[in-house]
Amino acid sequence: MASIREQFEIPGKMKTWALGLIAVGVLAMIIGLVTKGMGDEHEKTVFIGTLMYNSLFFMLICNASMFFICATTLAMGGWQVVFRRIPEAISTLVPIFGGIAWVVLMYIVFIDHNHHIYHWLSEEAKTDHILSGKLGFLNPVFFLIWTTLAIGLWIILGAKMRKLSSEADEAALRGEEPGKSFVWRNTVSASLFIVWFALTVGSTVPWLWMMSIDAHWYSTMYSWYTFASSFVAGMSLIALFVIYLKNKGYLEYTNQEHLHDIGKFMFAFSIFWTYLWFSQYMLIWYANIPEETIYFKTRVQGPYKGLFFLNLIINFVCPILILMKRSAKRNYTLMTFMAVLIIFGHWIDFHQMVMGSLSKEHVTLGWLDFGIAAFFIGMIILFTGRALAKKPLVPKYHPFLKESVIHHT
Amino acid sequence: MAHLKYESQLREPLVTGNKDYHQVTEDICRPIEAKPTKLWYVGFYIAVALLMFGVYSVYREVTYGIGQWNLNKTIGWGWDITNFVWWVGIGHAGTLISAILLLFRQGWRTGVNRAAEAMTIFAVMCAGQFPIFHMGRVWMAFFVLPYPNTRGPLWVNFNSPLLWDVFAISTYFTVSLLFWYSGLLPDFATVRDRAKTKLRKLLYGVAAFGWTGSTKHWQRHESLSLVLAGLSTPLVLSVHTIVSFDFATSVIPGWHTTIFPPYFVAGAVFSGFAMVQSLMVIVRKVFALEDYITLGHIEAMNKVIVLTGSIVGCAYLTELFMGWYSQNKYEGYTFWYSRANLFSPYGWSYWGMMACNVISPQIFWFRKMRRNLFVTFFMSVLVNIGMWFERFVIIVTSLYRDYLPSSWSVYYSPSTWEIGFYLGTFGLFFTCFFLFAKYFPVVAIAEIKSVLKTTGDTQKDGMDKQEEMQPEEFVHEYAH
Numbered sequence: 001m002a003s004i005r006e007q008f009e010i011p012g013k014m015k016t017w018a019l020g021l022i023a024v025g026v027l028a029m030i031i032g033l034v035t036k037g038m039g040d041e042h043e044k045t046v047f048i049g050t051l052m053y054n055s056l057f058f059m060l061i062c063n064a065s066m067f068f069i070c071a072t073t074l075a076m077g078g079w080q081v082v083f084r085r086i087p088e089a090i091s092t093l094v095p096i097f098g099g100i101a102w103v104v105l106m107y108i109v110f111i112d113h114n115h116h117i118y119h120w121l122s123e124e125a126k127t128d129h130i131l132s133g134k135l136g137f138l139n140p141v142f143f144l145i146w147t148t149l150a151i152g153l154w155i156i157l158g159a160k161m162r163k164l165s166s167e168a169d170e171a172a173l174r175g176e177e178p179g180k181s182f183v184w185r186n187t188v189s190a191s192l193f194i195v196w197f198a199l200t201v202g203s204t205v206p207w208l209w210m211m212s213i214d215a216h217w218y219s220t221m222y223s224w225y226t227f228a229s230s231f232v233a234g235m236s237l238i239a240l241f242v243i244y245l246k247n248k249g250y251l252e253y254t255n256q257e258h259l260h261d262i263g264k265f266m267f268a269f270s271i272f273w274t275y276l277w278f279s280q281y282m283l284i285w286y287a288n289i290p291e292e293t294i295y296f297k298t299r300v301q302g303p304y305k306g307l308f309f310l311n312l313i314i315n316f317v318c319p320i321l322i323l324m325k326r327s328a329k330r331n332y333t334l335m336t337f338m339a340v341l342i343i344f345g346h347w348i349d350f351h352q353m354v355m356g357s358l359s360k361e362h363v364t365l366g367w368l369d370f371g372i373a374a375f376f377i378g379m380i381i382l383f384t385g386r387a388l389a390k391k392p393l394v395p396k397y398h399p400f401l402k403e404s405v406i407h408h409t
Numbered sequence: 410m411a412h413l414k415y416e417s418q419l420r421e422p423l424v425t426g427n428k429d430y431h432q433v434t435e436d437i438c439r440p441i442e443a444k445p446t447k448l449w450y451v452g453f454y455i456a457v458a459l460l461m462f463g464v465y466s467v468y469r470e471v472t473y474g475i476g477q478w479n480l481n482k483t484i485g486w487g488w489d490i491t492n493f494v495w496w497v498g499i500g501h502a503g504t505l506i507s508a509i510l511l512l513f514r515q516g517w518r519t520g521v522n523r524a525a526e527a528m529t530i531f532a533v534m535c536a537g538q539f540p541i542f543h544m545g546r547v548w549m550a551f552f553v554l555p556y557p558n559t560r561g562p563l564w565v566n567f568n569s570p571l572l573w574d575v576f577a578i579s580t581y582f583t584v585s586l587l588f589w590y591s592g593l594l595p596d597f598a599t600v601r602d603r604a605k606t607k608l609r610k611l612l613y614g615v616a617a618f619g620w621t622g623s624t625k626h627w628q629r630h631e632s633l634s635l636v637l638a639g640l641s642t643p644l645v646l647s648v649h650t651i652v653s654f655d656f657a658t659s660v661i662p663g664w665h666t667t668i669f670p671p672y673f674v675a676g677a678v679f680s681g682f683a684m685v686q687s688l689m690v691i692v693r694k695v696f697a698l699e700d701y702i703t704l705g706h707i708e709a710m711n712k713v714i715v716l717t718g719s720i721v722g723c724a725y726l727t728e729l730f731m732g733w734y735s736q737n738k739y740e741g742y743t744f745w746y747s748r749a750n751l752f753s754p755y756g757w758s759y760w761g762m763m764a765c766n767v768i769s770p771q772i773f774w775f776r777k778m779r780r781n782l783f784v785t786f787f788m789s790v791l792v793n794i795g796m797w798f799e800r801f802v803i804i805v806t807s808l809y810r811d812y813l814p815s816s817w818s819v820y821y822s823p824s825t826w827e828i829g830f831y832l833g834t835f836g837l838f839f840t841c842f843f844l845f846a847k848y849f850p851v852v853a854i855a856e857i858k859s860v861l862k863t864t865g866d867t868q869k870d871g872m873d874k875q876e877e878m879q880p881e882e883f884v885h886e887y888a889h
Contacts, residue, residue: 004881076420078416129736130736133733133736134734134736137734176418176876179417179419180419183419191774198723202723203723203726203730207734218731218734218735219667220666220667220668220669220724220727220728220731221667221668221671224671253884275646275650275670275671276670276671279650279667279669279670279671280667282658283654283657283658283665283666283667284667286658287658287659287660287665289660289665291737394880396880397880399417400417400419401880402415402417402875402876402880402883403416403417405415405883405887406412406413406414406415406888408413408414409514
C-alpha cells in the first residue's frame with residue numbers, strides 16, 4: 001500500500017525554461033515596441049494586434065480548463081477526478097491573462113483610439129449608414145462594462161470552483177451526506193460558470209472583441225467557432241501537463257486510460273471545430289453574397305491563402321488521420337506531438353482571424369508573433385507549476401475519486 | 410480483486426427492486442407473452458384510424474394534385490416541410506442515445522435505448538412521406554436516384570441540398586435500422602427460448618438469426634455495436650445539418666445564417682428527447698417497468714432537454730441579435746417585424762416557439778421538477794409543440810413577405826387534407842409503436858443485465874466497505 005507523491009515540487013529546469021521564455025517574450029515586446037510600436041499607423045496596428053490576439057488566445061485556452069471542469073461536474077463525470085487538479089492549476093492563469101487582455105483591449109479603445117483595429121471608433125462610423133446603426137453595441141462604454149464583467153466573473157466563479165475543490169483534500173468529506181452536499185455545491189457553482197460562459201464566450205464576447213474588427217461583416221457562427229477553437233486547444237494544454245507530470249513520476253492514479261479519453265476529447269473537438277468551420281465557410285461560399293464573402297476574400301484568394309490551408313491541415317487533417325487510432329491516443333509521445341500541434345494550429349487560427357483583417361496586404365507572422373507567444377507560454381509554465389505545487393495533486397476524498405481510479409475506456 | 414468498473418454509492422442505482430438476472434427477463438418479457446390489454450386495443454385502433462385518414466388525405470393529394478393543399482406561389486413550403494423537419498428532428502434522439510451515449514459510456518442509456526431507437530426509425534419513416542408526396546407526381550419519385558438513364562440522360566442536381574437530404578436520410582435510416590436490429594438479436598433469442606408455441610418459436614427464431622449466445626457471438630456483437638456507433642455518430646450530426654442546409658444555402662432572409670447547422674442539430678436532439686420522454690412516461694407505467702426506467706433515467710433526459718433547449722435559445726437570440734447588428738434591412742425586417750413583433754401576422758407563432766422551447770424548459774434547472782412525472786410529461790408535449798412552431802416560424806415567416814410587395818401572402822392556413830396528412834403520420838408512428846411495444850422487448854434485456862452488477866441497487870447496498878476505504882487502501886485492493 002504505497003503512499004503517493006501528492007506534493008508537486010517545481011523542478012529547477014521547469015523554472016529556468018519558464019523564465020527563459022518570459023525573458024525572450026519581454027525582449028521581443030521591447031524590440032517590437034521600438035521597431036513597430038513607434039512606427040507608422042500600420043506598423044503600430046500590427047504590433048498591438050499581435051499583442052491582442054495572443055492575449056485573447058492564451059486567456060481563452062486557459063479559461064477552457066475551467067469550462068472543462070464545470071462541464072464534467074455538471075455531467076456528473078467521474079473519470080477526470082484523478083487529474084482534475086491540472087485543469088484547475090491552468091485556470092489560475094485566467095486572472096493574469098485576463099488582466100493582460102483587459103489592459104490591451106482598453107488601451108486600444110480608450111488610449112490609442114485605434115480605429116485601424118476597431119473601425120467603429122472612428123469619426124466616420126457615425127456617418128456610415130451601416131456602422132452608425134451598430135453603435136448601440138459597438139461603443140467604448142459598453143465595451144468597457146461588458147469586457148470587465150466577462151473577465152471579472154470568469155475570475156470570481158473560477159476561484160469559487162477551485163476553493164470548493166480544496167475541500168476534497170480533507171477526510172471530513174468521506175461518507176454519504178458530506179459527499180452529496182459536496183457534489184451539490186459543485187453543481188451549483190459549475191452551472192453559474194457555464195451560464196456565464198454561454199453568455200460570453202458562447203455569444204457576445206467574440207463578437208465584441210474579434211468580429212467587430214471587420215466592423216461591417218457578421219456571421220452568426222462566429223462565437224461558437226471561436227469557442228470550439230479555444231476549447232480544443234485548451235484540452236491539448238491539459239494533455240501536455242498530464243503527460244509532463246506523468247513523466248516526472250507524479251499522478252500515479254492517472255494512466256493510459258485517462259490519456260486515451262483526453263485524446264478522444266482532442267479528436268472529437270477537432271472534428272467539431274472542422275464541422276463549424278465548414279458550416280460557416282460553405283454557407284457563405286454557397287450563397288455568395290458580397291457583404292459576407294468579403295471576409296474570406298483576403299483569406300482564400302489573398303496573401304493568407306497559405307495560412308488558410310495550413311489551418312485546415314493542422315487542425316483537421318492531422319487530428320483525423322493521426323488521432324483516429326486507439327493506439328495513438330494511448331501513446332505519450334504521439335499525444336505530446338499532437339497536443340503541441342493542435343495548440344499551434346489554433347494559435348494560427350486566431351492569428352488569421354485577427355491579423356487577416358488588420359494586415360490585409362501581407363502576412364505579418366514572424367518573430368514578433370513567436371516572441372509574444374513565448375512570453376505567454378512561459379507564464380503558463382511558471383504559474384501552472386506554482387499552482388500545482390500549492391495543493392495536493394490528487395483530490396483524495398473527492399466522492400468520485402474511486403470511480404476515476406478504476407477507469408477503463 | 411481487480412475491478413473493471415466502479416460506481417460511487419452517491420449515484421442512484423440504475424436498476425431498482427433488487428433484481429436478479431432471471432427477474433429481469435421475466436419483467437421485460439411479460440408484456441410480449443401476455444395477451445394485449447383492452448387499453449392496447451383501444452390505442453392501436455385509434456392509431457390505425459388516423460393512419461387510414463392519412464391514407465385518404467394522401468390519396469386526394471395524389472389524385473387531384475398539390476392544389477389540395479393551401480400552399481400558394483409565395484408560401485410554397487408550409488405544413489409539409491414543417492412536418493418533415495419536425496419528424497426528422499424527433500428521429501435524432503434514438504441514435505444519439507444508442508451511439509453517442511454508448512461512446513460516452515453512459516450506463517443510463519440501457520433503460521431507454523431500445524424504445525428510443527424504435528421511435529427514431531418510425532419518426533424517420535414518417536418524415537420521409539412529406540418530401541415524397543410533395544413532389545406532386547409521386548410516381549416520378551425515383552427521379553431522385555442518380556443512375557445512368559435514358560431520360561436525356563437527365564441527372565439529379567448534385568449541387569442541391571435537397572439531394573443531399575436524400576442521401577443523408579436514407580443512410581441514416583439504414584444505419585439506425587441495422588443498429589437497432591443487431592441490438593435486438595440476443596433479446597429475440599431470449600424470447601424464442603421461452604416460447605411455448607411452435608409458431609412463436611419459429612418466428613422469433615427467424616428474427617434472432619440463430620443467435621446462440623456463444624462467446625464468439627457476443628464478441629462479434631460487441632465489436633459490431635462499436636463500429637456502428639462510430640458510424641452513426643457523424644450521421645446524427647449530418648442529417649439535421651443537411652436539413653438546415655436546405656434553408657441556409659439560400660439567400661432568403663431568415664434562412665441564410667451560418668449558425669443553422671449546429672443549432673438545428675441541438676434542436677433535433679431537444680425534440681427527440683422530448684418525444685422519448687412522452688413515450689417513456691407512459692410505457693414504464695403501462696408495462697410496470699418502473700424498476701428499469703427509473704426517475705433517475707427521466708431526470709437524466711430532462712437534463713439533456715434543459716441543455717439542448719438552452720443551446721437552441723442561445724442560437725435564437727444570436728440570430729435575433731444579428732438581425733439587428735447586421736444592419737441588413739431584409740434580415741432586420743424578417744427577425745424584428747415578421748417574427749419578434751407579436752402584432753405582425755405570424756408574430757404569435759414566434760412567441761409561442763420562444764415560450765415552449767426556451768423559457769419553459771428552464772424549469773428543469775430544479776431537481777424536483779426534473780423528477781416530477783406530470784411536469785415531465787407536460788413539458789415533453791410542450792417542447793414538441795414548440796419545436797413544430799420553430800420550423801413553421803422559420804419556413805413561413807421567411808416566405809410570406811416576398812421581395813415584391815405584390816407577391817405578399819398574408820394568410821396561409823392548412824386545408825383539411827394537409828392536416829389529414831399530418832395526422833396520418835401520427836397514425837403511422839403510433840401504429841408502428843404499438844406493434845413494437847407488443848411484440849418486441851421494449852427494454853434491452855441483455856444490456857440491462859450488463860449494468861446490473863455494477864449499478865443495481867443490490868450491488869450499491871453492498872458497497873459500504875469499499876466506500877469507506879482510504880484511497881490508498883482501495884487502490885491497493887481493487888486497481889491493477
